[in-house]
Amino acid sequence: xxxxxxxxxxxxVFLVLRKIIGRLFPNLKTAKDVISGFLAVCLAPIIAxxxxxxFFNLIMYEYHPxxxxxxNSWQENLQDRHQMSEDLIERKxxxxxxxxxxxxxxxxxxxxxxxxxxxxxxxxxxxxxxGWGFGLKYYYLNIEFENNKTIQVRREEIIx
Numbered sequence: 001x002x003x004x005x006x007x008x009x010x011x012x013v014f015l016v017l018r019k020i021i022g023r024l025f026p027n028l029k030t031a032k033d034v035i036s037g038f039l040a041v042c043l044a045p046i047i048a049x050x051x052x053x054x055f056f057n058l059i060m061y062e063y064h065p066x067x068x069x070x071x072n073s074w075q076e077n078l079q080d081r082h083q084m085s086e087d088l089i090e091r092k093x094x095x096x097x098x099x100x101x102x103x104x105x106x107x108x109x110x111x112x113x114x115x116x117x118x119x120x121x122x123x124x125x126x127x128x129x130x131g132w133g134f135g136l137k138y139y140y141l142n143i144e145f146e147n148n149k150t151i152q153v154r155r156e157e158i159i160x
Contacts (some may be wrong), residue, residue, distance in 0.1 A: 122142060124156075
């Protein structure tokens with residue numbers, strides 16, 4: 001399959017180079033075919049790889065705008081939470097807050113958790129998913145606690 005791509009690209013490169021060399025050096029008759037052929041054989045794989053890389057970069061490109069964290073927006077819109085996660089992390093909004101304060105701002109990580117008796121040292125919030133390449137990318141916000149205070153907040157991305 002890849003050899004077919006090389007032949008097609010090589011043929012196009014050969015014809016273009018033959019035309020360019022013919023105009024630059026009108027006295028060369030057979031040498032322009034040899035030079036064009038040699039350059040086409042050398043350049044075809046390189047050009048094919050560049051096209052392949054550009055094509056897949058275009059497919060895998062993702063843009064998600066960053067938004068300022070707002071409690072109401074976080075609690076109402078699960079799919080866009082990851083857009084606010086950078087603001088939460090950079091401004092250290094959740095650092096040194098208790099589990100009660102976190103639950104007030106973000107909601108409970110699981111609906112049935114009892115904060116008074118919770119002994120978990122890590123809470124994980126689902127921040128939605130987006131299409132990515134040929135699959136999905138899932139976003140999570142991990143909050144680590146020590147002595148009932150937040151010590152670290154980080155974003156996790158899982159590609160399916």
